[in-house]
Amino acid sequence: MKAIILNQPKDFSIKEIELPELKEDEVLIRIKDSGICTNDVRDFNGDCNYSYPRIGGHEYCGVIEEMGSGVSGRRFSKGQKVVQYIIDDCKECFFCKHGEENICEEHPKSKIFTNPDGLSGYGGFAEFVVAKAEDLFVYPDSTDFEKMAFTEPLACVVNSINRTEIQFGDDVAVIGGGTMGMLHVMMAKLKGARVILSEPLKERRERALTLGCDDVVDPVNEDAVEKVKELTGGRGAQVVFNTTAIPAIAAQAVEMTAPGGMSVMFSSMHPNDPVPVDMGAVHSYQKTVTGAVSPTITSFHQAVQLIGKGLIDPTVLTEQIYDYRDFDKAIAAAMKPDTYKVILRFGE
Ligand SMILES: [Zn+2]
Ligand SMILES: [Zn+2]
The missing domain is CATH 3.40.50.720 (NAD(P)-binding Rossmann-like Domain)
Known part of the structure; x- marks a missing residue:
């Protein structure tokens, strides 16, 4: 698969890398649209203490391409439109048990931020990403990918409003x-x-x-x-x-x-x-x-309902959609202080 790899701050290459391996409780998501967050811009500029090389992008959406052998065929199917809850909450710590998985004490130690053995990052700036089936949220077939790409930012705001x-x-x-x-x-x-x-x-x-x-x-x-x-x-x-x-x-x-x-x-x-x-x-x-920091599982669910049912149309805030191969132009646009949401499009 093709991935936008950040080798060092301000230095990226679009490379062919191996497809991530699929465990039995996981699905392979073919990414369609992937929003660029302010945090991706800070990451690109080297303002975060993350390890390199990494694949940024946490505002992605797509379709199920492949399902692990243990994934319920009753709930999930190939081609379904999905987004993934992006916090890798441990489900075991005090805060996860307390309904505050967005401040899970294990999350900051995740390979998403520091991975001495390979790639770090949420992985959304690539053609495919692997997700645990339990972290998936399914959208109706009729929902546009552009709208779905706003799930994570909207979920952050829903969490903020819920406070x-x-x-x-x-x-x-x-x-x-x-x-x-x-x-x-x-x-x-x-x-x-x-x-x-x-x-x-x-x-x-x-x-x-x-x-x-x-x-x-x-x-x-x-x-x-x-x-x-x-x-x-x-x-x-x-x-x-x-x-x-x-x-x-x-x-x-x-x-x-x-x-x-x-x-x-x-x-x-x-x-x-x-x-x-x-x-x-x-x-x-x-x-x-x-x-208010990252989304909770509940706020993620609520964002999916708001977008999927057409109660809010966040695409009024889309600045521009770029083909992922034009990442240099897209990140430059996202860096401008007066810009709204810049989206990378993978596939056709
Ligand atoms: Zn974001
Ligand atoms: Zn936890």
């Missing part, structure tokens, strides 16, 4: 109007909230309004905290999602949170410098500060 208790008519502020910020806007609207987006780029603010966002704030020319308070009767928003990687903005997110409200740190921080947060206000106004 909160958004009520009908609540004020929700989203900071950052990139792909993940926009998915938060769309999902908070589905939850019946009035949504305010803070985003410096005019084109993105305008796009948010077409996606149902109620109000927008330009944080360069306005004080975002003051503007959100002004729009919310001086209270702030009940729920604030910070989708930006800048620590100072994380502190602002807490500031624009209403008494009794919650701020969710959705993005990782780059650089992860500590920031002063008004803990007196967290105390006096009973604010909650939390984070």
Whole structure:
């Protein structure tokens, strides 16, 4: 099979490598569409402590090409459209048992990140990937691959929304109007909230309004905290999602949170410098500060339902689809700060 191998940061080659071996409880997935994540860009640039060579890509979807002898023919069949839960949760640690498999304590030790004996990576930038049948989610035949490729990013956002208790008519502020910020806007609207987006780029603010966002704030020319308070009767928003990687903005997110409200740190921080947060206000106004990281199995399932049933169409956020052989162009497009989701297409 052909795979996009990252030999070293910023150095890749598209190579023919052997098909991964199939164990009896596994299936071989023929990858169709594979989204490029911000994390893949950081990985490409060498900003993560992963081992090389590696095959990136964790936002993939495809069809079952081959099934191991132990895979249930009652539930799965060749040609079925599937996505895979990408966290290799151990199912044994405290957090897996506690329903928090997305923070499984074994996952960070996975060969996905460091593999001294060979390739690391999720493996989604290749023609095929192997998955355990128990990690599969099946889509209806009618679902487009382009939509399915949004499963993992949407599942991350569903997990983020599930951390909160958004009520009908609540004020929700989203900071950052990139792909993940926009998915938060769309999902908070589905939850019946009035949504305010803070985003410096005019084109993105305008796009948010077409996606149902109620109000927008330009944080360069306005004080975002003051503007959100002004729009919310001086209270702030009940729920604030910070989708930006800048620590100072994380502190602002807490500031624009209403008494009794919650701020969710959705993005990782780059650089992860500590920031002063008004803990007196967290105390006096009973604010909650939390984070959201990878998808849980439940949020993955919910993302599949949302996309498969047409309750959300994330492809409004597709920037461009590239043939995988044009990976150089695709990664360059994904690197641009104003770009939305770039997708690699494998096969025809
Ligand atoms: Zn991702
Ligand atoms: Zn675990």
